[in-house]
Amino acid sequence: MFTAASQTIVVTPILPIIGEALGVGVGKLGLLVSAYSWVLAAAALVMGPISDRVGRRRVLLIGSGALAAALALHGLADTFGSLLTVRVLAGAGGGMLSGAAVSYCGDYFPYERRGWATGWVMSGVPFGLVLGIPIGRALAVGVGFRTPFVAFAGVMVIAFVLILTVVPQPDVRLSDERPTVAGALRQYRALLARRDTAVAVATYFLMYLGLGLLIVYLPQWLTTRFPLDVAVFGRPLAVFGLPLDFIATLFLVGGAASVAIGPRAGTLSDSVGRKPLILASCLGLAVVTAALTFVVAERWTAYPVYVAIMGLFAMRAAPLQALLTALVPGRQRGAFLSLTIAVGQIGTGLGATAAGALYADAGYRATTLVSAAVTLAMAALVWRALPEPTEQAA
Secondary structure, three states: OOOOOOHHHHOHHHHHHHHHHHOOOHHHHOHHHHHHHHHHHHHHHHHHHHHHHHOHHHHHHHHHHHHHHHHHHHHHOOOHHHHHHHHHHHHHHHHHHHHHHHHHHHHHOOHHHHHHHHHHHHOHHHHHHHHHHHHHHHHHHHOOOOHHHHHHHHHHHHHHHHHHHOOOOOOOOOOOOOOOHHHHHHHHHHHHHOHHHHHHHHHHHHHHHHHHHHHOOHHHHHHHHOOOOOOHHHOOEEEOOEEEOHHHHHHHHHHHHHHHHHHHHHHHHHHHOHHHHHHHHHHHHHHHHHHHHHHOOOHHHHHHHHHHHHHHHHHHHHHHHHHHOOOOOHHHHHHHHHHHHHHHHHHHHHHHHHHHHHHHHOOHHHHHHHHHHHHHHHHHHHHHHOOOOOOOOO
């Protein structure tokens, strides 16, 4: 998850560097995020029913190998078109992994421990912010924008070896239906026809639509607002002798907040319920998002605001994913969670596309206000329509 799920985010803080190196305009750069999201969504939809038939472990092995190869190919990208192509290939590998990783938690852990498990597994994403994003930004600034992706390929190779040697296949009943396009469509249609699963899918879409609107152009706005890239409080920092600038340190402290809060929020949701934490985080995130452009008047003020954003996002992600694992039986879990993740990635892609248009026409403040409105809409949907499964029902 450190590599796979953070691939949508890793490109965001180096978009200005890519644009300068390849001579690409600001509005066009969002395609690197949205294209990855679209393909990840398609791959997740294809692999979800397959994982229900062949097991999560096999899909994790195939996906990690494919993503390692795709990331290695980033080292050959010397035009915007070739970079977009390898991002599409990486999206396919990421789509194989994302649904299978969360489904694995649902297969392997009992419901009363599932918030704890998903909290730790999904902490791979904020670990990417703490380590991967700052180091990736430093590599992009000091060596070139291709270097971070090649470095992630090496990490993915390690993940492949660990899955091969350590991760067992959970002892769950697998689907006996042969995966076909028609069968998958019937399964997805049946899931969307149920009220509880349809609401869960819509909730996941709104969560990532708001995130795409908020995050994709945040580094661009900060770079424009504070053009002199210096480290925290003016003190230069470095990672392995490479410069660690303002954007990198911002992602570092925000990721640290996510790492600290995500597993704890998941564990807390095992005892107090999933929905209270999801609702509280949505309301808090809407307020912080709407206030962002008004509050960040100096460089240092970006740090507490971004810490709040990442902490609140982590506070709802792990409980929501734990809740989703209990809505369907194990033989449908891969398809259902892949559907939610695919729709979430579509939300990210739409958010990135809309953010590019809003940023170019109305500025980043309009983008943040729309993101806050989407977050409030998610809170209303969760409050009115999303069920809270019991341990017995799960």
